[in-house]
Amino acid sequence: MGASLFTTVSKTLPAVTRGAVAVIVEQIPEYRSVDSREHHHLVERQLGALLDGLEDGRGPSDLDLASARELGGVRALHGLELRHIISAYHLGYEFLWMRLSRRAAAEGTEMSLALLAAVDTFWMWTARVSTAAADGHAAVTAEEQIQRAEAGHRFVSNLYAGQAEHESTARLAQSVGFNPTASFTVIALPSAEQDRDTRQILERLARLLRVPSYVESRGNAVQLLLQTADREAVLQHTGDLPAGVGVSATRSGLGGLALALRDSDAAMALAAQTGAHVIDYERSWLPTILLGHRTEIAPFITPRTSTIKSHLADAVLAFAGNGFSVATAGEILHVHPNTVRYRLDRWHLVTGWDVRSLNGLQSSLAFLQISASSPLDRRG
Numbered sequence: 001m002g003a004s005l006f007t008t009v010s011k012t013l014p015a016v017t018r019g020a021v022a023v024i025v026e027q028i029p030e031y032r033s034v035d036s037r038e039h040h041h042l043v044e045r046q047l048g049a050l051l052d053g054l055e056d057g058r059g060p061s062d063l064d065l066a067s068a069r070e071l072g073g074v075r076a077l078h079g080l081e082l083r084h085i086i087s088a089y090h091l092g093y094e095f096l097w098m099r100l101s102r103r104a105a106a107e108g109t110e111m112s113l114a115l116l117a118a119v120d121t122f123w124m125w126t127a128r129v130s131t132a133a134a135d136g137h138a139a140v141t142a143e144e145q146i147q148r149a150e151a152g153h154r155f156v157s158n159l160y161a162g163q164a165e166h167e168s169t170a171r172l173a174q175s176v177g178f179n180p181t182a183s184f185t186v187i188a189l190p191s192a193e194q195d196r197d198t199r200q201i202l203e204r205l206a207r208l209l210r211v212p213s214y215v216e217s218r219g220n221a222v223q224l225l226l227q228t229a230d231r232e233a234v235l236q237h238t239g240d241l242p243a244g245v246g247v248s249a250t251r252s253g254l255g256g257l258a259l260a261l262r263d264s265d266a267a268m269a270l271a272a273q274t275g276a277h278v279i280d281y282e283r284s285w286l287p288t289i290l291l292g293h294r295t296e297i298a299p300f301i302t303p304r305t306s307t308i309k310s311h312l313a314d315a316v317l318a319f320a321g322n323g324f325s326v327a328t329a330g331e332i333l334h335v336h337p338n339t340v341r342y343r344l345d346r347w348h349l350v351t352g353w354d355v356r357s358l359n360g361l362q363s364s365l366a367f368l369q370i371s372a373s374s375p376l377d378r379r380g
Contacts, residue, residue: 005111006055009100010048017044020095024088030080031088042071046089047096050125054100059124065132072136076144082137086130093126148214151175156216156223159258169254177212178227184257185234186248187224188264189241190272191217198222198242205237223264225257238278244271245278249285266292273370287369294370301367303351315343316355316364 009016021043025031031039049064060068075085104111155172163169170180178184187205191198199215202224206213212227226234231250238245246268248260266288267279273291281288290297318329319340326344330337344355347364354360 005100005104005107005114006051009096009103010051012099013044013048013051016096016099017047019099020047020092023095024091027091028084028087030084034075034078034080043092046129047092050093050096050122053125054118054121057118057121059121060128060132065128068129068132069136069139072133072138073140074136075133076137076140082134082141085133085137089130089133090126093122097122148176152214152216155214156218156225156261159254159261162258164254164258173254176214178214178225179212180254181252182228183250183252184248184260185226185229185231185250186257186260186264187226187234187238187241188221188246188248188268189224190244190268191220191222201241205241208237209233221265221268223261225261235278235280241278243275243277244268246271247278247280247282249282263288270370284369287366290366291370297366300363301370303353303367305350308347308350312343312347312350313368315340316347317368319344319355320361320365 017040021036021040024039024043045067049060049067053060053064072082072085076082100115104115151172155169155176158164158166158169158172173180187202189198189202199217199222202215202222206215206224206226209226209229211229214225216223216225229250235247238247246264246266248263248267251257251260251263263281267281267284270276270284270288270291271279279288290301294301314333315329318332319326322328322332326337326340329340333340348354348360351364351367353364353367355364
């Protein structure tokens with residue numbers, strides 16, 4: 001009698017398939033990108049195989065499982081997530097089971113008992129076929145990730161090698177998922193003892209920002225390349241990263257990305273030098289550039305005295321940061337303007353730099369901005 005039930009429903013398989021596909025597309029909108037004709041064909045084949053298995057009281061054959069693995073891989077190439085594929089199998093199978101249940105109820109008790117006896121077989125199919133599809137999806141996804149990593153490594157290497165304008169670099173950009181003409185921002189983070197940990201931190205950030213991205217390990221750093229990201233959102237999230245972050249300027253095109261990679265390197269170096277949590281190249285471009293030429297400019301940013309009282313440096317920064325006004329600097333520091341004048345004079349005496357002159361101000365600020373916890377005496 002059970003065979004009669006499954007055979008009867010098999011005769012309506014095209015209609016069952018249409019209903020199952022309609023439910024899948026409604027519940028999983030991502031399937032709208034799948035070719036409709038192909039989708040109908042594959043669902044009909046899957047449901048037909050399940051009906052045969054239920055009729056014979058057997059689990060899926062090796063051929064059925066191979067078909068499910070292949071389909072999982074195909075759907076991975078279509079960009080569908082594994083959870084969508086598993087859900088689609090479940091929805092299709094559930095739709096068929098509902099048709100079987102209604103038919104059995106209409107036919108009477110014997111049919112219902114026959115269907116009840118097939119429950120274990122039904123769940124066997126659901127579990128084994130879903131697992132096979134997951135295996136196929138995982139295999140293709142892993143291969144795609146390897147290929148993407150290889151393409152990404154060549155892509156970044158080309159950019160550092162000055163080949164941003166080469167056609168091959170543009171093709172590599174597209175294979176990684178980037179639009180070569182869009183804008184880019186790069187975040188650099190010193191690699192942890194376990195490079196994988198740093199990569200995972202940046203990959204989580206990329207998922208939060210929901211923009212095209214790529215993570216590359218290079219030397220002592222891991223870089224996150226982001227496309228058309230909201231800059232303020234990027235800076236907001238970098239506060240949650242480990243210390244020593246370098247953020248590039250936002251630049252356009254692959255030539256701009258090549259510069260942004262170097263921006264992030266330089267900003268990260270300045271963060272390490274100064275102990276800053278985050279250095280944003282757009283806001284700190286001058287000291288970042290100066291740090292890269294520290295050897296050349298050393299004669300001009302080395303003070304006469306090796307140890308300088310910190311309150312003198314505070315006076316310089318308050319004076320320079322507030323319109324070169326001694327009165328305003330005094331208000332900021334909560335001291336009398338004459339005290340500010342005295343401290344600026346003392347700064348001139350111990351460093352050799354008069355901050356009231358352009359050259360003296362430049363040397364003073366360069367020294368303060370790029371020196372690692374500048375040799376300032378914090379004891380007052």
